[in-house]
Amino acid sequence: MNKIQFSVVIPLYNKIDSVTKTLESISAQRYAAAEIIVVDDGSSDGSAEKVRELNMPNLRIVEQTNQGVSAARNLGVSLASFPYIAFLDADDQWSPFFLAEMHNLILRFPEQSFFASHYQKVVKQDIYIDPKLAIKNVSPTGCILENYFAVASNGDLPFMVSSCVITSYLFDQLGGFPIGESMGEDQELFCRVALQSQIVFSPLVLLLYHTDAENRACDRHIPQRILPFAARLLEKTLTPSIDTELKRDILRYCGAHVCHLVRLNIRAGDFIVAKRLLKMDVCKLKPMHKLVFYLWTELCICHSLINGLFKWIRRSFNINSKS
Known part of the structure; x- marks a missing residue:
């Protein structure tokens, strides 16, 4: 050689x-x-x-x-x-x-x-x-x-x-x-x-x-939908000739990708996007990830609502105190 x-x-x-x-x-x-x-x-x-x-x-x-x-x-x-x-x-x-x-x-x-x-x-x-x-x-x-x-x-x-x-x-x-x-x-x-x-x-x-x-x-842009490579893979799994075991692994791979996007959007505070992504069928193939991210999203939403409520109460108290 x-x-x-x-x-x-x-x-x-x-x-x-x-x-x-x-x-x-x-x-x-x-x-x-x-x-x-x-x-x-x-x-x-x-x-x-x-x-x-x-x-x-x-x-x-x-x-x-x-x-x-x-x-x-x-x-x-x-x-x-x-x-x-x-x-x-x-x-x-x-x-x-x-x-x-x-x-x-x-x-x-x-x-x-x-x-x-x-x-x-x-x-x-x-x-x-x-x-x-x-x-x-x-x-x-x-x-x-x-x-x-x-x-x-x-x-x-x-x-x-x-x-x-x-x-x-x-x-x-x-x-x-x-x-x-x-x-x-x-x-x-x-x-x-x-x-x-x-x-x-x-x-x-x-x-x-x-x-x-x-x-x-x-870091500049967090995707709010699956990336094109995963979308193309999902289309490929619809091909009748694809091996059953390979199809399962590809779907799990796409599910892992979606869960990764969910994590990124939760950290960015885009909880609506995260919940929408979690509804995709491929997430069912990553059940533990789906459960953890669902609970994390709900917890973050509750935390955000409680913080908003406390801010509203403080503003109201300050206004009443001044009057």
């Missing part, structure tokens, strides 16, 4: 505070990246200039008007010179051994086209959280992930877009990332891979996934 070479694709949009650490994590790789393609998606905070100042070898920066993360990644892949594409968001960092492990997985599973590793969440500076994975007894040298939908519906996602490698051939076959979808575009790709190919998974923690970074899409 010829030497395995990786093209790293980084979409960049207003990440001036984090992109340097991201690129430094690539420079620190024990197995060097063959090329780094940064696609600046119309940044206005000086991010592109920051990248240029680093003067990194094998890095080129391409600029486009703001079209979204999917268009930026797709453009990066189209410009890649090598067949193995590694994605890294501009606010995440790899372990120094990420590409080395991807190299080892490719050697162990040369017939496969999608490779991924475990990760840690960084919620605040120096505060790390291990995702809850529904995978047990995984060989430290990697394995074929038997059922992505079953794993992802019973815990956190087993990997992130920044901890995966895909061949350019499979990427083109799948049609790339969906244009115009700023959220869930990564899960759309994962689902397409799971339905068409196999996923090679390493349990090694090789990515720091930041939930504390600036300018995150999920």
Whole structure:
């Protein structure tokens, strides 16, 4: 086999505070990246200039008007010179051994086209959280992930877009990332891979996934309905040819997605939206989640009403006292 070479694709949009650490994590790789393609998606905070100042070898920066993360990644892949594409968001960092492990997985599973590793969440500076994975007894040298939908519906996602490698051939076959979808575009790709190919998974923690970074899409806008990737999956379950067990796992996966949206909307104080989402049929497949979120929503509504009542009483008392 010829030497395995990786093209790293980084979409960049207003990440001036984090992109340097991201690129430094690539420079620190024990197995060097063959090329780094940064696609600046119309940044206005000086991010592109920051990248240029680093003067990194094998890095080129391409600029486009703001079209979204999917268009930026797709453009990066189209410009890649090598067949193995590694994605890294501009606010995440790899372990120094990420590409080395991807190299080892490719050697162990040369017939496969999608490779991924475990990760840690960084919620605040120096505060790390291990995702809850529904995978047990995984060989430290990697394995074929038997059922992505079953794993992802019973815990956190087993990997992130920044901890995966895909061949350019499979990427083109799948049609790339969906244009115009700023959220869930990564899960759309994962689902397409799971339905068409196999996923090679390493349990090694090789990515720091930041939930504390600036300018995150999920912080700017909380969805009030299921995302397009889940809607498309629900449509797919109506296909008569789909396997019964796979259909069940996909529905549970969509149910987990809806419950996640419920949680986000409860925390944002959008209780009406949360209750509407809980009425979706797929939530019945996550009964404990549905019960907990229903009780949480009702408790929050009661708390809000009581607070409103006390405020009204205080205002009335103050008015009467003055008169």
